[in-house]
Amino acid sequence: MRFVRAVTVSPGVSDSLRLVEDWPEPAPEEGSILVEALAVGICGTDQEIIAGHYGEPPPGQERLVIGHESLGRVLEDPTGTLQRGDLVAGVVRHPDPVPCPSCAVDEWDMCRNGRYTEHGIKGLPGFARDRWRVQPKFAVGLDPVLAPVGMLLEPASVVAKAWDHIERIGARTEWKPQSVLVTGAGPIGLLAALLATQRGLAVHVLDRNTTGPKPDLVRALGATYHTVPVNELDLEPDVVVECTGAPVVVLEAMCKVGPTGIVCLTGVSSGGRTIDFDAGALNRALVLENNVVFGSVNANRRHWEQAAVALARADQTWLNSLITRRVPMSDFASAYEHTGQDIKVVLDFAS
Structure with missing residues (x-):
């Protein structure tokens, strides 16, 4: 079995942030598209999960891989949806299994019964690991110009x-x-x-x-x-x-x-x-x-695609200026420290 590095927590346990060096390689069941992580953005949600305020691991697991502001590069996609080398971000929320009337029409951002799942937050492993998988429906391709800032797609x-x-x-x-x-x-x-x-x-x-x-x-x-x-x-x-x-x-x-x-x-x-x-x-x-x-909270795929267009149209120097700290994996814990001076902190896997 191959292993990856993963940033994890024990949900509900304060200050349980750990870098696990031997986390299992993502299983094909997680999605047909295999992605090499480039970076994850960090926000207040991550810090609240680390503080133990909420968070839910996948069924049968004790720890949750965090990270929901993703940016990666496609390693393989047997479906042909994306090509090897394409930039990609993973949609965070997945519809509930019932599904409710909103989730049934792919508007999972408007879920009515709360049974949705979310990467790195609720019931799905996050993107703060060396490799992750995603289903084609939840993979959003990015313009190559967004390589330095594509992790902004989730907040966008x-x-x-x-x-x-x-x-x-x-x-x-x-x-x-x-x-x-x-x-x-x-x-x-x-x-x-x-x-x-x-x-x-x-x-x-x-x-x-x-x-x-x-x-x-x-x-x-x-x-x-x-x-x-x-x-x-x-x-x-x-x-x-x-x-x-x-x-x-x-x-x-x-x-x-x-x-x-x-x-x-x-x-x-x-x-x-x-x-x-x-x-x-x-x-x-x-x-x-x-x-x-x-x-208004969260977003469905239509909004992710709209955001990808908006970011590609934007001044890339201005977008880069939103990222006030880029932290290498060797110093991962400092990325999650709240300094009060940052706008956006990014954990850099590529380094």
Whole structure:
């Protein structure tokens, strides 16, 4: 039996992160396409799994290979879907086995019963291993230009889904949005701003950081960077994409959007915090101005493909600037340390 290196955890056990040097080679049952890992991106989800907050290993296993922001190169594909040497990313979520009405039409991002599985998170091994396998249905080929940054496809797919749903909701009436406010300049917020600029909108990004790379990254898009509270902005945007999950920001974003406006919530709040807030006034504004507030998470294959196109269209130097640390496998543990200074950290298998 051949073995690979794999970054693993014991789900539910805090600080159980381990590099296993003799993890079994992925079995053909995992998928017909065999992939050599190039890199995985790291996000807050990984850190929460490492902290033991959630995570679920595959059936019959005690440890979970983490990593859901994948980038690899095809080693073999007997189906002919991809060619040897092609860049590829693996779709994270798989539909539930029932399936629910949404999963039955390949909209597993809208799963209604929660029985879906997710690579590196829930019931499926992740991509932080030297080689992984994927079914053709869940393999997304990438333009060669994305070789340095293809691991951004997963967060970009989340943003592509958000914009897809924003535009679907907007189509309820004659709607020609001009401006968008993005709250939060992490990877999701910056990619949301990127896709907004590609739509020709006037883009405003709000974040607390006054130093570091974020202000320059926003300005490089031709967008405007703000650091004041939402309620102090002299704006009435047509769209708000909320990416912080901070309760005060969420509520102020709902109040800030203009008439017939749309607020998309992508940040997840931790809960447990009570805020003194005039809910009646918010209700009045939402109803009388025909506003919509909705949540968006994950993505289906259509959104992954949309994201691949958007990334290939983007300025590649700008995309590279989102990656503030590239960590070799020899120093894997440091990649998962939260410094507060990073935008996106990448664990580099190729090195």
